Amino acid sequence: MRDYFIRRFLLIFPTFVGATLVVFFITRITPGGPMEKTMQMAMMNEKGGSKNAGASLSEEQLAELSAYYGFDKPFLQAYGIWLGVWPREETPQFVPFGKGVKEAPVSLKVLLPREKWTPTNAYKVTPATLTSDGKLTTADPADLEGWKTRAEPDKKRVVLYRPAFKGVLQGYFHLSTSYNQPVLEMMLSKMPVSIFYGLISFILSYIVCVPLGVLKAIKHRTVIDNATSVLIFIGYSIPGFLLGSLLxxxxxxxxxxxxxxxxxxxxxxxxxxxxxxWDIVHHAILPLTCYMIGSFAFLTMLMKNNLMDNLAADYVRTAIAKGASFRRAVVGHALRNSLIPIATTLGSITMIFVAGSMLIERIFQIDGIGLLTIQSIYDRDYPLVMGILTIDVLLIMLGNILSDYFVALTDPRVRFE
Structure with a gap:
């Protein structure tokens, strides 16, 4: 079993790369991204307007804008920068060189030694000279540490930058293009609301559905079973967002x-x-109803059908034939085996950290992960979309592994070889 789980954990990284690579590619080819939004805003601010969205921006401004959003790099290199396996160009400066110009003055922001830090500043600005072929010189050669240049003769400029590995693997999810805030901080700020709804929905679903499934199995084809089945399937047939609108x-x-x-x-x-x-509970009643209505039918019928199969098994009939009461046969024998399929759904507890339906949170204006997700898609906020996707993918994979562990814990017959 140990070797099985080791292999499962080793598969997390290639699966994660495959999932994020596909979505990253979609964000690169989808029109209406952050650059288009910025150019449209510039066009609207331009007096008199223009039919060309980029007419009010110079080539240098467009180049800086493209570099800021990471669209100046090839696809795989840009993905490597986002992932953190390729160095990104921090604080880039685009220095143009006109015809006949060989040198240009630049300023370097150099980190001071820790003992020289002040409460308001940890950097010093050092003047330097940059040549058109990319050579950088300054009075103190030590100030050049960490700086690199890249000459671009076709664009008649030199790019001055500081390389740094800064991506998802380093815990950095980049900045939101719409809010200019760290993506990770934005997601963490929404998680308390998502954890509340996810945890309450998770607990209530199992507290209600498992006993209800047992009751329906024992009272099969009675008034209780038929009435609850009608109510369950009516609820299951109504989409959560539609029910939310009606409520x-x-x-x-x-x-x-x-x-x-x-x-x-x-x-x-x-x-x-x-x-x-009371205020939190009062606000949560309607959204929780919409969250749980779909899972009620699945969990309840799963519990009922598995318990009925086990009640019809030979080992239960043998236990009753040996003198065991029907109650003891159900609780002591059939119930545990019936809970094994339920254990496969327990891994979904990892999703409580990002639980939330985009449409339900949109309807009730709940400031959680779901509303943040749909807003990031509307705004074409690609770093935020990728950040939420990253957390979703990791939690889903961990949830699947956790489900396998719960199955092995519940059923001693299971062996992962």
Whole structure:
């Protein structure tokens, strides 16, 4: 079993690369990205406007914009920079060289030794000279450490930059192109809301569905079984986002029984402890109903069908024939074996960190991962899209491994060779 799980963990990296590589390629070819948005804003700000979106930007500005968003590199190199296996060009300077110009003054931002740091500054600015062939000189050669140049004769310029491995493998998810904030900080700020809804939905689903499935199996083809089946499948047939729209219109907007949006109310900070608890619960009732309605049918029927199969098995009939009561046969023999398929779904607990439906959070205006995801897609915020995808892929793969572990823990007959 140990070797099996080692192999599964070793497969995480190639699977992760394959998934992110496909989405990264899509972001490179999809029109309407951050560069187009910036050029459109520049066009709108240009007095009189223009039909050409890039008309108000010079070639140097377009080049700097392309480098800032990482579109000046070939596809695989850009992906390597995002992943952190290829050095990115930090603080690039694009120095143009006109006809006959051989040298140009530049400024280098040099990190001071730690003992010379001040509360407001840890850098010094050093003047330097850059030649058209990429040679950099300064009064103190030590200031040149870490700086590199790249001559681009076809564009009549030299790029001055500091190479650094700074990507996902180093824990850096880049900056959001829409909000200019670190992607990781934005995701972490939304996780408490997602964890709340994900954890509550996860717990309530198992607390309700497992006992209900047992009851339906024992009361098979009775009024209880038929009535609950009708209700379950009606709920399963209604999409969560559609139910959310109906609940918002009728129970929240028309009758005012529940809030129409948000995770908490506007006066949340002024409430006492129990008032805050009730405010969160009051806001969460409708969204939680939409989150759980789809999983109820799956988990309940999975539990019922597996328990019925085990109740019809020979070992249960043998236990009853030897004098065991029906209750003991169910609880002591059939129930444990029936929980084995349920264990395969326990790995989904890893997804509570990014739980959330984009449409449901959009309807209820819940400021969680789901709303952040749909907003990042609308804004063509590629670093944010890739950051959320990265976390999703890793959690899904870890959840699958965790499901295998729960199966092996529940069923001693399972051996992973």
């Amino acid at each position: 918002v219109v009728y129970l929240a907007a028309r009758h005012g029984w529940f809030p129409t949006e948000g995770f908490t109310g506007e006066n949340f900070a002024s409430l006492g402890f129990f008032g805050k608890v």
